[in-house]
Amino acid sequence: xxxxxxxxxxxxxxxxxxxxxxxxxxxxxxxxxxxxxxxxxxxxxxxxxxxxxxxxxxxxxxxxxxxxxxxxxxxxxxxxxxxxxxxxxxxxxxxxxxxxxxxxxxxxxxxxxxxxxxxxxxxxxxxxxxxxxxxxxxxxxxxxxxxxxxxxxxxxxxxxxxxxxxxxxxxxxxxxxxxxxxx
Amino acid sequence: xxxxxxxxxxxxxxxxxxxxxxxxxxxxxxxxxxxxxxxxxxxxxxxxxxxxxxxxxxxxxxxxxxxxxxxxxxxxxxxxxxxxxxxxxxxxxxxxxxxxxxxxxxxxxxxxxxxxxxxxxxxxxxxxxxxxxxxxxxxxxxxxxxxxxxxxxxxxxxxxxxxxxxxxxxxxxxxxxxxxxxxxxxxxxxxxxxxxxxxxxxxxxxxxxxxxxxxxxxxxxxxxxxxxxxxxxxxxxxxxxxxxxxxxxxxxxxxxxxxxxxxxx
Numbered sequence: 294x295x296x297x298x299x300x301x302x303x304x305x306x307x308x309x310x311x312x313x314x315x316x317x318x319x320x321x322x323x324x325x326x327x328x329x330x331x332x333x334x335x336x337x338x339x340x341x342x343x344x345x346x347x348x349x350x351x352x353x354x355x356x357x358x359x360x361x362x363x364x365x366x367x368x369x370x371x372x373x374x375x376x377x378x379x380x381x382x383x384x385x386x387x388x389x390x391x392x393x394x395x396x397x398x399x400x401x402x403x404x405x406x407x408x409x410x411x412x413x414x415x416x417x418x419x420x421x422x423x424x425x426x427x428x429x430x431x432x433x434x435x436x437x438x439x440x441x442x443x444x445x446x447x448x449x450x451x452x453x454x455x456x457x458x459x460x461x462x463x464x465x466x467x468x469x470x471x472x473x474x475x476x
Numbered sequence: 477x478x479x480x481x482x483x484x485x486x487x488x489x490x491x492x493x494x495x496x497x498x499x500x501x502x503x504x505x506x507x508x509x510x511x512x513x514x515x516x517x518x519x520x521x522x523x524x525x526x527x528x529x530x531x532x533x534x535x536x537x538x539x540x541x542x543x544x545x546x547x548x549x550x551x552x553x554x555x556x557x558x559x560x561x562x563x564x565x566x567x568x569x570x571x572x573x574x575x576x577x578x579x580x581x582x583x584x585x586x587x588x589x590x591x592x593x594x595x596x597x598x599x600x601x602x603x604x605x606x607x608x609x610x611x612x613x614x615x616x617x618x619x620x621x622x623x624x625x626x627x628x629x630x631x632x633x634x635x636x637x638x639x640x641x642x643x644x645x646x647x648x649x650x651x652x653x654x655x656x657x658x659x660x661x662x663x664x665x666x667x668x669x670x671x672x673x674x675x676x677x678x679x680x681x682x683x684x685x686x687x688x689x690x691x692x693x694x695x696x697x698x699x700x701x702x703x704x705x706x707x708x709x710x711x712x713x714x715x716x717x718x719x720x721x722x723x724x725x726x727x728x729x730x731x732x733x734x735x736x737x738x739x740x741x
Contacts, residue, residue: 297696297700298706299696299699299700299704300692300693300696302632302635302636302639302696303636303639303692303695303696303699304688304689304692304696305636306635306636306637306639306640306643306692307639307640307643307647307688307691307692308688309636309640310640310643310644310646310647310688311647311684311685311688313640313644314644314647314648314651336681340685348636351633352633352636352637352640353640355613355616355633355637356609356637356640356641359604359609359612359613359616359637360486360603360604360605360607360609360612361609361641361644363644368549369604370545370600370601370603370604370605371505371600371603371604372545372549372596372597372598372599372600372601372604373549374600375509375596375600376549376552376593376596376597377549377552377553377555377556377593378549378552425556428592428593429556429559429560429589429593430560430585430589431556431559431560431563432563432564434563435559435560435562435563438559439555439556439559454674457674458674458677458678458681461678462678462681462682462685465682466682466685466686466689469686471685471686471689472689
């Protein structure tokens with residue numbers, strides 16, 4: 294089923310809306326509850342693939358920047374994007390691109406999706422930390438302690454979950470002929 | 477959940493700042509972010525604070541909304557303050573208690589960075605509090621128009637933003653419905669071991685994505701049969717108007733930058 298440009302754009306827009314909603318969902322787990330933002334990005338990129346996934350992420354960042362409270366914890370506005378944690382949000386973009394490229398090169402299986410999501414996590418953390426270091430004038434050690442260390446364990450769990458959900462949902466959508474076999 | 481999201485962060489009003497052109501406000505904030513980095517001592521950070529205070533007064537926004545906007549970052553501001561306090565090791569020691577050593581430079585840097593963040597967050601919040609997301613989207617589209625030369629799909633991005641903004645409430649409603657529907661069928665996300673809980677989430681995600689694909693198809697068809705063919709030659713329903721006050725507002729930023737450069741170390 295080949296569909297035109299308008300359909301692709303609308304789908305990416307709705308993908309961004311889905312990220313916005315899932316970013317607010319918390320999965321109640323014992324010990325660490327899992328919040329949705331990075332999970333939602335990984336999930337949508339895994340399902341929609343390179344082109345549409347990346348477009349969705351761009352639109353998500355932009356609607357957050359213009360003031361819709363779509364970032365985690367109902368925050369939003371340019372203040373969040375330029376604030377101390379803005380690097381993570383900007384980092385979603387390169388992270389989505391790399392995830393998309395990886396999934397396009399290899400097939401969308403659970404193990405490949407996990408690798409892709411882990412790459413995505415590393416890139417997001419990297420951008421977040423570099424930004425935190427620059428905007429807050431921190432030393433690298435301090436930025437690492439504040440920007441990476443607390444998120445590694447939860448990040449890995451999220452990456453695995455996003456990959457698993459993404460592949461399961463994608464498989465079903467493929468049987469319904471809603472997504473194409475290639476990303 | 478819906479109430480928190482449906483209106484965005486826009487607070488209607490009729491202040492000087494509300495009446496400014498969205499493009500002017502966007503440019504103002506963009507350049508202000510750079511100007512903030514000029515400040516590097518007590519006087520310049522003081523000037524920034526006064527400037528920000530004047531803008532708050534001009535926008536006539538109740539302090540409550542601004543504090544609300546600061547909430548998500550307050551923790552981070554305190555956190556970076558503490559990081560500076562403990563990790564910057566320059567200047568004379570001002571506190572030496574057991575293993576904690578606090579240096580003068582650390583305290584000073586901590587305060588400066590906190591001011592920088594507060595000022596940035598307040599100014600950018602004022603932009604989104606006084607401008608509707610739709611006018612910011614329009615303004616972005618116009619300002620980014622020159623980038624079309626480099627194949628950036630500016631019109632399409634703005635279109636996608638508008639569609640996305642419009643669909644968030646709809647999809648949120650839908651998510652709610654799907655959750656209730658699955659609960660009525662006996663699905664349970666709050667008990668069981670990790671695997672059971674994760675499995676209970678899949679039946680929520682699949683209908684959500686299926687309905688998203690269906691809606692995208694319907695909307696795209698509706699747009700195309702009404703003759704939508706991209707941004708080429710398209711006219712606008714909402715018009716932005718640039719006035720003298722917009723130019724003057726941008727000029728105050730130049731004045732601020734000059735003053736800051738004069739007083740910085």
